Amino acid sequence: MPPTPKGEFGSSTYFREYSKYFKIKNSPLGDRGMEHYTMNLTLKVWRQKNAQSKGRFETYEVKDISSEMSFLEMFDVLNERLIHEGKEPIAFDHDCREGICGTCSMYINGRPHGPWHATTTCQLHMRAFRDGDTIIVEPWRAKAFPVIKDLIVDRGAFDRIIQAGGFISVNTGSAVDGNAIPIEKENADKAFAAAACIGCGACVAACKNSSALLFVAAKVAHLSLLPQGDPERKTRVLAMIEQMDKEGFGSCSFTQACEAVCPKEISITNISRLKREYMFAGLAADK
Ligand code: SF4
Ligand code: FES
Numbered sequence: 647m648p649p650t651p652k653g654e655f656g657s658s659t660y661f662r663e664y665s666k667y668f669k670i671k672n673s674p675l676g677d678r679g680m681e682h683y684t685m686n687l688t689l690k691v692w693r694q695k696n697a698q699s700k701g702r703f704e705t706y707e708v709k710d711i712s713s714e715m716s717f718l719e720m721f722d723v724l725n726e727r728l729i730h731e732g733k734e735p736i737a738f739d740h741d742c743r744e745g746i747c748g749t750c751s752m753y754i755n756g757r758p759h760g761p762w763h764a765t766t767t768c769q770l771h772m773r774a775f776r777d778g779d780t781i782i783v784e785p786w787r788a789k790a791f792p793v794i795k796d797l798i799v800d801r802g803a804f805d806r807i808i809q810a811g812g813f814i815s816v817n818t819g820s821a822v823d824g825n826a827i828p829i830e831k832e833n834a835d836k837a838f839a840a841a842a843c844i845g846c847g848a849c850v851a852a853c854k855n856s857s858a859l860l861f862v863a864a865k866v867a868h869l870s871l872l873p874q875g876d877p878e879r880k881t882r883v884l885a886m887i888e889q890m891d892k893e894g895f896g897s898c899s900f901t902q903a904c905e906a907v908c909p910k911e912i913s914i915t916n917i918s919r920l921k922r923e924y925m926f927a928g929l930a931a932d933k
Pocket of ligand 1: 748842843844845846847848849850860861864904907908909910911912
């Protein structure tokens with residue numbers, strides 16, 4: 647059994663310790679190398695008919711799971727069996743299965759996206775687990791992300807925040823040449839890193855306040871660092887924060903749990919940037 651991570655559950659210390667342990671022990675280059683093995687597991691999975699009904703954990707035994715399967719492939723195997731037995735398969739969200747779309751969101755053993763650092767659920771491999779393990783799988787727990795069914799939550803709140811201002815409203819025509827607009831290298835790098843956010847919601851799920859600030863900060867930084875996003879810089883940040891509050895996300899108390907679990911390693915320095923942007927936009931609006 648892995649050691650219990652230090653720190654209060656949900657704190658940044660807890661998630662950092664957890665990541666550190668699994669990164670070393672369960673890395674493909676870790677103590678077991680690329681060795682292939684099969685395992686039998688016990689899964690405790692959250693089942694819930696819809697947003698109105700009360701959910702519960704159901705226990706499933708899965709056998710002969712290959713260490714080379716992805717976590718979602720393991721679910722596919724279980725669902726095939728459930729369908730074959732005439733039972734309702736487990737509903738879970740997924741699309742790209744390559745860490746791009748952000749839909750495969752779930753807690754695995756209490757950690758958003760599971761034990762591996764900077765890895766989405768779809769890119770998590772079963773070699774992260776050992777024969778005989780019990781794995782607990784739950785949907786995101788946040789008021790602004792209501793459960794639709796089983797492990798699927800409605801992340802429409804993120805879409806509405808983007809609709810409020812996470813875009814540039816200019817007619818761009820056809821794509822311009824890559825270097826037609828000079829952009830300082832440092833800003834280009836920072837904008838690129840912020841644009842890596844896939845909108846998965848792990849930051850909200852890890853936060854004890856269910857704050858969406860890391861997500862909003864990434865989107866604001868991505869656009870405000872580029873000349874194309876500059877004209878709407880002030881209205882954008884005010885509108886996105888207003889929408890975030892309307893959706894019922896909590897406030898940020900800077901525990902850094904969001905950064906510790908983010909599969910795209912979005913830095914909380916973006917939150918500091920967002921706060922500056924918000925303050926200056928607010929001062930300009932008051933004039
Ligand atoms: S900031 Fe990270 S955890 Fe939050 S939505 Fe973006 S990718 Fe997911
Ligand atoms: S299924 Fe697209 S990021 Fe996991």
